[in-house]
Amino acid sequence: MALQTQTKTETLVRVENLRMLYPVATGVFARARSFIHAVDDVSFEINRGEIFGLIGESGCGKTTTGKLLVRLIDPTSGHIYLRITQDPSTDSQGEQFVDIATLEGRALKEFRRNAQMIFQDPYESLNPRMTIFDIVSEPLSIHGIGSVYEREERVAELLSLVGLTPPESFLFRYPHELSGGQRQRVAIARAMILNPSFIVADEPTSMLDVSIRTGVMNLMLDLREEFGISYLYITHDLAVARYMCDRIAVMYLGKIVELGPTEEVIQNPLHPYTRALISAVPIPDPTVERQPIEIKGGVSKPIDPPPRCRFYERCPIATERCAQSDHPPLEDKGHGHFVACYEI
């Protein structure tokens, strides 16, 4: 479901050599000499109006990447560029890429308005003591936008947009009076209220039930269609990634090992890890017999990983070259399908 109406693809977010290392405490007095390489030299771009998926197993660095992109945390090194209107009075001609790490003052505020994050747990991410109106309108008051009356109008408009109708019956309720799906819709309304150009959605539906999950996924697709919002869509569920994303990147221990158009990566995976991952996904059809690809061992933590392919220990096709060389670079194998592997 790529956005075909878009005539030219325009890069909205550009990530270059992003790294996030967390020190591992080795003792009370010891200075950290070990590091978890949570995100390790990651580069990619997200186009305007695109849903870009980040997939991979628990602990591979998806959430860390998402938090870096909205500047909830600062990277150890690397850059994130966002196309942003520096002077809000000019039109899109005046947009330019800015390194989000350099933003301050008004420009930072403008960035915060533009880049929002939706979290996995709709039970924890909403303040239980605030009404739905307060939660959804809070970004407006933080940014000093609109009169009280205008804010009420805008909140009602957004609640309708995310399917919480009639809005009046939700405005003065508290989060505990809503179901999980309704709460996630509130979180989406809040993220949308400032007309962001970019949303990081971190497993937004993984806590929701199937019959509700579909509604929330369709809502996010519709919002993209209508407003051209770009998403970084984080999920561990490949079937959901296939449904939601135009392109996906597969992460393994802090590295992107494969990246490309979703359908291409899922139907024709090239990296040995992606192949194993996709072959393990259960198919909701009892007549299908899968042929799973066995890989050795399990996922570990990337603490001071040796300077070779992160997948080496588990790789069924590793060679002497892999043992001797650095982690392989992402290379284009045609049609924007990138793989980081010496043997492909």
Place this chain on the structure above:
Amino acid sequence: MAPLTTYPVLQVENLTMHYTTRKGAVKAVEDVSFSLDKGEALGLVGESGCGKTSVALTLLRLLPENAQFLGGHVYFFRDGSDEAHARRAVGKPVKILLDGQEHQGRLVEVDRSQLVLDARLNGRTQQIKLGRDDIARLGVDLTALSDEEMRPIRWKGISMIFQAAMNSLNPVYKVGDQIIEAMQTHMPIPIPEARERVAQLFQLVGLDRQLMDRYPHEYSGGMKQRAVIAMALACDPDIIIADEPTTALDVIVQDKILREMRQIQKKLNMSMIYISHDIAVIAEVADKVGVMYAGGLVEFGPSEAIFKSPIHPYTKALMSAFPSIKGEKVKLAALPGEPPDLIKPPSGCRFHPRCPYATEICEREVPKFIEHKPKQYAACWNPLM
């Protein structure tokens, strides 16, 4: 010689259970009926809070204090020549399968060679005597057993892998010792033999035997889940109920564990009940599928039929709300509304406020759970045929 016909190991009939709360009764299990054959895997699927775990706890009689058992029968079948099983059945409602015929009654007496049964035959109660060895299967109604009589059934008869059990391993005891202790409370077995048994079980579930002497924190999530499966297998049960056995695990680990469980099941010719909210997991492991909605079993039948040609509108909705990595990519249909509050469930068919096929009767009357196609049961006034 092994008989070629299939036998039931479990028949659940009209099970009903509510939880008492200050706000009112939570109608968590309402008139649920299904059966499980020897060597068969049943998948119980449905969304969060629909009552899947409650069904399992009700049939095992492991209910919390505020639970009210309101009726139904759970026939648990074993070979009629099994001494302990036959003794346990004395004075209890039983079912007997004899030459493919089902007889129902109350077991009066057991001796070395015979079972004496008060049975209703042709509408008249009469006493019949049956040779023990002729009785292929003798089913006892577990709801009629005392707590004392029920204890050996759990673990040895029907053992359960609880939802999130892998998080309940005791952190201060070695994993092997925890399994040995659990085993010893259910059967008298000396420590060295128990250790050997645990070692064998570890091998069966794909764990290195050295791991027996390690603590839970030294295990990964997948390893813990394997240990929990080994524990469930410890007393060699006829049936294992696995409640969301792989839900917290990554997909590669999930796949390995599910395949191992299926292999073990085949090897030991065990019967399984898998409980999951994930229809893809159920599609892979189950021979038969039961779909639950709002405390009721809405559809039950052979897995292929349930997936290919569901009868109940909720089953159909559930199937078409699930994305897949195979097949054509289609826009998924979202169901309107939310699952109901089980304190005040909708009248008639509990699905009616959300059902696109609802007619006037649906709101008024509870649809009967009946066989619409061979072996495919559903509770719906307007079945999709």
